[in-house]
Amino acid sequence: MHEVSICQSIMNTIQAEFEADQLPNIREIHLKVGILSCVQPQILEHMFKYMTIDSPFKDAVLYTENVDVLAECENCSQSFKVKNYQFICPECNTPTSKIIEGKELEIYKIILEEPAYAKVDQ
């Protein structure tokens, strides 16, 4: 059920950022989904389609991009990809809680279509 809340947040967040008359012109919404956000991107994309049927977002498509977990060692400052949820530096074996990437739930790109006005030929 978590994905429903997230879909609602996507709509609320964009509504706060754009003018109401711009909303129906949104064609693409691109979202970064960190592995640690506990959100399943495919379910989210699918759910967005259905939740927006009767909304100004009906012509918008949600695209998601997975973000792996990247941490930084608090001792040697080495950044490393976290595998198997071991937040331990592979270089110096120090545990770390510094997460650089992987928690994202962030809209990073929105594509709007600006309507071409119908021209009248003589």
Place this chain on the structure above:
Amino acid sequence: MQKLTNKPVGTLKVHDVSLNLLKANDFVAEVIRDEMKTKNILLINLVSSPGSGKTALLEETIKILKDRVNIAVLVGDLETERDAIRIRKHGIQALQIVTGGTCHLEAQMIKQAMPSIDLTGIDILFIENVGNLVCPASYDLGEDLRVTLISCTEGDDKPKKYPSMFLTTDIMLITKSDLLPYVPFSIDAVIKDAHEVNSKIENYVLSSLKGEGMDEWCKFLVRQLNLKRKEVLTDAI
């Protein structure tokens, strides 16, 4: 005669943005955090799978601390008021938040519930989250401490299965310790896994039913309460 040329082309304009979807929640969480600081209240978010013993832990904690510490409870469930009724029997304020299907509590729900509870003189406010080790992990409720319960009947492999929760956990409580002799549960294994995810997690082993470990847990709560008061005092100077 006029001829209309409706060209199906518009201009596609790309907007590079950076909109955090949890921004609204985090904003409300900060408001709650500030309010708790002003009112000098320690806010604790209890999370776990369903049936790990959150309500039982609260009932026993209340029995031990009732005369010394003023406690109030906000409890979230999908349906029913059963948990709040259980807690009210111990003579303390408990407010049920019925989420109506939502799998977690959000900061806004806590904010809305606050005026319905009398916080005058309250020392510790517990939030008993919806039983779920997944979704509540993402929602900051403005708490001072996030306490995660694992009952030994659930198995010792939880921290690696639900890493997001353990990444944001301050205290891990291993509950139902009276059942340890009967189930294949290794305390060492669960602590090792939890520390691989988050090396800062502190842990306690206890049984709400038999009372084992409850004193240490209650002493810990009182220590945290004193720490928070000192912090508030220091900030005020």
